[in-house]
Amino acid sequence: MRCSRTSPTPPGRITQTPWKTGNSNFTTECSSSRPRNTSSWSTPAWDPARIPDRGNITGNLYEELRPHLESNVGVNNTNVGPSDSVNYIIHTHLHGDHVGWNLRYSGGMPAPNFRRARYVMSRPDYDYFTSAEGRQRFPYIDRQVMPLRRLRLQQILEEPEHTISDEISIAPAPGHTPGHQVVLINSNGQRGVVMGDVLHTIAQISEPTWCAGVDTDKEQSAASRGRLLDAAEEGDWIICAGHFPPGKQIGKIARVDGKRVWQPL
Numbered sequence: 001m002r003c004s005r006t007s008p009t010p011p012g013r014i015t016q017t018p019w020k021t022g023n024s025n026f027t028t029e030c031s032s033s034r035p036r037n038t039s040s041w042s043t044p045a046w047d048p049a050r051i052p053d054r055g056n057i058t059g060n061l062y063e064e065l066r067p068h069l070e071s072n073v074g075v076n077n078t079n080v081g082p083s084d085s086v087n088y089i090i091h092t093h094l095h096g097d098h099v100g101w102n103l104r105y106s107g108g109m110p111a112p113n114f115r116r117a118r119y120v121m122s123r124p125d126y127d128y129f130t131s132a133e134g135r136q137r138f139p140y141i142d143r144q145v146m147p148l149r150r151l152r153l154q155q156i157l158e159e160p161e162h163t164i165s166d167e168i169s170i171a172p173a174p175g176h177t178p179g180h181q182v183v184l185i186n187s188n189g190q191r192g193v194v195m196g197d198v199l200h201t202i203a204q205i206s207e208p209t210w211c212a213g214v215d216t217d218k219e220q221s222a223a224s225r226g227r228l229l230d231a232a233e234e235g236d237w238i239i240c241a242g243h244f245p246p247g248k249q250i251g252k253i254a255r256v257d258g259k260r261v262w263q264p265l
């Protein structure tokens with residue numbers, strides 16, 4: 001597994017972290033709109049009225065990803081673009097800063113940014129976010145998630161464990177949301193994990209019981225984080241933590257004076 005980083009991205013912009021594994025190209029995405037890492041931090045409660053853009057973060061993922069996509073998909077067909085080489089969009093969970101760029105709109109009609117991809121999400125998150133209460137609380141769901149089914153691009157995982165390929169699998173890590181999941185990578189003798197929002201700040205590496213204010217079940221969140229950090233340290237996994245500060249989003253766990261510390265790669 002090789003990792004590369006993009007240049008630092010200012011808060012409020014899309015943060016992307018491309019990984020290249022043996023047979024797979026892999027990019028993690030999230031908005032970097034949360035506060036920078038501090039030892040004492042809180043995440044504001046989700047209030048669309050107070051944070052009007054929070055549920056409508058779309059960005060232009062196609063343009064952000066273009067340099068990392070295959071420039072030539074092997075055919076001389078002007079109807080085939082680099083975004084067609086993406087075959088999976090794996091959602092760790094359905095918060096707006098993670099799904100806000102599923103679809104773009106033209107004339108009021110939704111179109112996928114990645115028309116040949118399957119948009120993968122867990123059943124518990126789908127049910128939670130698309131309930132009547134969920135759609136009211138998270139208004140972006142109607143624009144960025146609900147149309148996927150009609151477009152036949154949605155894949156809801158009924159089981160918590162799922163295999164995407166020989167190198168990529170999905171495992172449950174609930175707590176931040178009911179169906180939060182992580183992506184596990186096993187490639188060329190190295191293992192890695194895309195943590196999603198299991199981690200929000202570097203402080204949680206040494207203090208895994210610290211939880212984000214928006215976690216739906218903080219006890220469960222802390223348990224998921226503790227279990228994954230244990231496995232990552234024991235297995236020397238590469239960790240991708242998209243909400244960590246730009247330039248520090250990929251790393252490993254090290255020990256200094258018996259205490260876990262973050263070691264960016």
Ligand SMILES: [Zn+2]
Nearest residue numbers: 093095176197
């Ligand atoms: Zn989240």
